[in-house]
Amino acid sequence: MVEDILVRAVEKALSMGASYAEARFHSNRGFQSYFLNKQLIGASHMDETGVAIRAVVSGGLGFSSTSSTSWDHVERAVERAVASARTSSARLKKPVVLSEERLGRARYQVEEKIGLGSLSEHDKIGMVKEEMGSVELDVGDVKVQSFTLSYNEWVEEKAIVTSDGARIYSKIPRVEVFYNLSAAHGDRRANRWNQVAGTGGLEVFKESELASTINDDVRSLQISLAKAGSPPRGRLDVVLSPEIVGLSMHEAAGHPSEADRVLGREAAQAGLSYRVELKEGYAIGSEQVTVIDDPTIPGSYGYYLFDDEGVPARPRVLIDKGRLAELLHNRETGHLYGVGSNASARAVDYRSEPIVRMGNTYLAPGDYSFEELLEDVREGVYIKKYMEWNIDDYRWIARYVGLEAYIIRQGELAEPVRNVVLEVSTKDYFSRMDAVGKDLTFFAGTCGKGEPSQPLPVWMGGPHVRLRGVEVR
Amino acid sequence: MSVVDDLVSAIESIVKGRVDEYSVKVVRSRSVMVKLAKGEISVTQSWDDLGVGLYIARDGKIAVLEYETSDPREAISRSVELIDKLEKSPLYAPLPDASGEELSFVDPRVKEIAESGDASGLISDLGLEELGEVAGMIEASYWEKRLVTSKGADFGEEGTSFEGYLRAFRGEASGQWSWVSTSYDVGLASRAVEKAVELAEECSKLPAENPEPGRYRVLLSPMIAGNLIETAARSLSAGAVFFGFSYFADKKPGERVASEVFSLRETPRDSSLPFFAGFDDEGVATRDKELISRGILKTFLHNTKTAKLMGAQTTGNAGWVLPRLFNLHVEPGDLSDGELFDALGNGLYFTNNWYTRFQNYPQGQFSTVTRDAAFIVKNGKPVACTKRLRISDTMPSLLSSIEALGKGLWQIKWWEVDVPTRLPHIIVSDLGISRPSLEGGPRL
Structure with missing residues (x-):
């Protein structure tokens, strides 16, 4: 039993002088298939399975991992993590302390309504090809020159044991489709890529209406290439779709709310945050703006019920009626701020340390219909x-x-107009948002952060919104 | 027999007779990384990995199996059956006969640090204790790999990598620089650290000024030029052409794609940079090659599959399914460090960037955001420091506007430059710059 090895690893770290130890079995096993212009190029299986160890020794933090689950290798990883923690502790002004939490002892898994194992790889390829059969690649005189698509399914399985009592087992299946359309109209060319994804079984694919989404993207390319004119310039009212609103919540509200970023821990990589200076309570937007990050949304791509430090997940309000609210915390930053963790520690695989991440970030819906947003x-x-x-x-x-x-x-x-540029400061963006729609919609994304890089599944969401008098180019 | 050799033999015995062709690659690696934040070590990390990649083909069908596990033998034995469930691939081409050569470079000190996981010397050797509020990363890695194909390739290589980057803060100003080498070149790392500090200090002493959006003469540091030129090299991969991600898709070798002062080479045989290799994933010999010579496109990058489709020859850049990049090298110009600002005259000097995104890959339309020290230069002298500007232009236009290059070369790899690249400062004569109004913004 791998959990026995994790318990043994934690005990070994403590015996070597660690004040805190954490062992995580982490496996990602999946199947991918790749298509070019609706033809199968090839397929792959992948299996990344290993054990990650974190230890705190004399206030220093160490991490080590091994792509093996045998005790010999795990023991060596424990020794390296403890030695690494000692290296870290040698030059510390502020020791690493983890916040005390009510930690989970739980097992959970996402059910697959249609099991990933219910179809053979051959039939899954057939399923994707059948869906692509309904995709129209030529619209009018606009021709899609290249249509690539990848189908990706994988099961993430984790077991986490910490020296202060967390015992979490989770199993989360995910399905993701990524595609790119590259189209031409005369000398003019453009492309559109898109991602559709969620947690669950094959129902994620079957319920995604993928062909319709792709056809709509082909139509968008046709409009942009063949019909659209030059955009207007100056300060104008702008209505944004849920796709752009969702992304902007992730970028302008979610990332800056990551407490490790505010504290400078990612300063040389993903950077800092305006929340280094602008504190909780600061009025950054209109009262219409409430931004939430919630990992517990069923079916979401960024779904989890306990984070990778064993803390139970809950919705986090990042901006509350226009005012900066809570930050995203793991147990290290939660201790430094004196507020505790709100379960934001996530690691993408066994090679990765858990760091502060988003789950599913969205703008809370208002009560406007799309027509009402436009009407004045x-x-x-x-x-x-x-x-x-x-x-x-x-x-x-x-x-x-x-x-x-x-x-x-x-x-x-x-x-229609082509290449409208909205270049805007975060405060201007949130302050000029005077009306929020009721049509909350989520979109899948792969969030980037960490060194080594940890590309992580998230959802980003929002309804249509209206901005008053923003600069458009 | 080592773990790597043992695994290769076992995997060969599993797949032989069950597929027409195979290529097995096993890589064992160990690394240690120290991350710094606010002048402290925020975490020390180490890895011990064993990665197995297996390419199989039968009747024109292709599959790739990838494992990082204790022992992938059982899984491979099951997964080989995947090939039965596939269809003929339009990309299929037979694996080529082996022609690779083994090329290794191991710095014993880097190997010792990576194998032991003991990073304690990295901080003191670089003198980072004295630098105050810095953030960054230092990494030492060692790897050994073996590749065996059904076409007779049986090659092994080993190598080391010593790389890192540092962001130094001075008041509201910051500077960032990176280094990469296969050797424990403390001098190289120290020069990068000094450069980061120098940029932060220089910026902190100058007044702040916000230039208007418009078109400018711009001096790009090797950090930012490395990021942008990497997109050009990726656009030259035949895979990017087929998949619609290339802004060179409508160009042919022999056509002009950049100004005549610009030459870009790919250098897999340069064992001073860590993406060196004597053979690619199909067992073909790698070779250093011109990608763009004095502005003229010389070749796309191919494996045997993309070469067949484009009527070309493999360039020794496999990737089993699509081509890959090794090291990059931009030919230096003739401007000394002291002459760069004079040659720029009036314009902007950008030292770092991030978040490069393309609005339109086929046309190369992109923007990227400057970060860290950025200078307004007047009459050859930096007179003000600016921040949060955005380059908004097309890559074909940028490449055509390269006016001059420095003669000092830097070895760059960091978060925004994946491929180790040796390159100089670059002057671009006409580049689009944008920014929004910054009312009420943070000071930083």
């Missing part, structure tokens, strides 16, 4: 889909460039 816009822009985005490392200036966008004239959608 005299002249503005509706941005429906984007391709390019980025934000500075303090999370203060963001840029979203529309792939599919329309002029709004007298409350009605009018002609």
Whole structure:
């Protein structure tokens, strides 16, 4: 039993002088298939299984991992983690202390309504090809030159034992589809990539309406390439779709709320945060803006019930009616802030230390319909889909460039425009959000952070929103 | 027999007779990494990994099996059956005959640190105790790999890597720089550390100024140029062409894709940078090659599969399914460090960036955000420090606007530069810069 080895590893670390020890069995096993222009290129199996050890010795933090579950290798990993912790402790001004928590002793797993094992790989490939059969790659005189798609399913299985009592076992299956469409109209070319994903079994794929989503993206490319005109410039009212709102919640509210980032622990990688200076209670947006991160949403891509330090998960309110609220904490940052952990410690695989991460971040819905958001816009822009985005490392200036966008004239959608650029400060963005729709929708993403890099599944969500008088280029 | 050799033999015996072709790669690696934040060690990490990759083909069908586990033999035995469930691949081409050569470089000190997991010397050797509020990472790695194919390849290599980056803070200013080598080159690392500190200090002494959005002459540091030029090298992978992620898809070898002062090489035989290799994943010999020579596209990067589809020859860049990149090298120009600002005259000097994203891959339309020290340069002198600007342009336009290059070369690899790249400072004569209004923003 691997859990016996984890218990033994924790005991070994304590016997070597650790004040805290944590052992995690972590396995990701999956199947992928790859398609080019609807033809199967090939397929793969992967299995990454190993054990991660964290130890605190004299206030220093050490991590080590091994791609083996045999006691010899795990014991060596414990010795390396303890030695690493001693190295860390040699130059500490502030020792690492983990917050005291009511830790979980639980086993849970996500049920697969349609089991991943219920179809053979051959039949899964057939399932994807059948769905792609309904995709129309040529619309009018716009031709999709390259259509690539990958189908990816994997089961993440974890067992976590900590020296202060956590015992968590979890099993989470996930299904993900990623595709890219590259299209041309005369000399003009453009591309659209997209990701559809969630936790569960094959129902994630079957209920995703993938062909319809891809066809809609082909249509967006056609509009952008063949029909759209130049975008307007200046300060205008802008209505944003849930796709862009979800992304912006992740980028401009979620990442800056990560307490390790605020404390500078990621300063040389993912950067810092405006919350280094702007504290809880600061009015960053209108009263319409409430942003929540909730790992417990059933079916979500970022789903978990206990984090990788054994703390029970719950929704976290990051911005409450326009004011900065709680940060995302693990047990280390939760202790430093004196507020405890809110279960934000996640590791992507056995090679990774648990660090502060989001689960599923979204803007709480309001009560406007899409038509009501438009109706008193005299002249503005509706941005429906984007391709390019980025934000500075303090999370203060963001840029979203529309792939599919329309002029709004007298409350009605009018002609399409190409490459609308919304480049806006975080405060401007949240403060000018005067109306929030009721149509909350989630989108899958792969969040980047950590060194070594830990690409992690998340959902990002929001409804349509209206921004008053933002700068558009 | 080592663990690696033992596994390779076992896997060969599992797959022989069950598939037409196979390529087995086993890599054993050990690494240690120290992460710094606010001048303290935030965590020390170490890894002990055994990775197995297996390519199999039968009747034109292809599959890849990847394992990082205690012992993948049983799983492989089951997973070989995957090939029965597939269809002929439009990418399939027979594995080529073996032609690779073994190329190893091991620095004993780096190997010792990586194998022992003892990182205590890294901090003191680099003198980081004295630097105050710094953040960053230092990593030492050792690996050994063996590749065996059904076409007669049987090659082994081992190597070391010593790399890191440091972000130094001085008041509201910061500077960041990186280094990468296969040797325990403390001098190289120290120069990178000094550069980060120097940039932070220089920026902290200058007044803050926000330039208007527009088009500027720009000096790009090797950190930021490394990030952007890596996108060019990735665009030259035939895989990117097929998958719609290349901005060179409509170009052919012999056509102009950059200004005539710009030359880019791929250098797998350069064992001073850690992505060196004497053979690729198909057992073909790697070779150093010009990708862009004086602005002219020389070749796309191929394995045998993409070469067959594009009517070309493999360039020794396999990747089992798609081509991969080894080390990169940008040919230096003739400007000394002291001449860079004079050559820029009036413009902007960007020292670091992050978050490069493409609005439109086929046309190379992108933006990226500057971070750390960024300078306004007037009459060849830095006169102000600025921050949070964005380069918004197209890569074809940027490459065509390269006006001059420095002669000093830096070895760069960090969070935003995945491929070890040796390159100089680069002057671009005409680059689009944007920024929003920053009312009410944080000081930092």
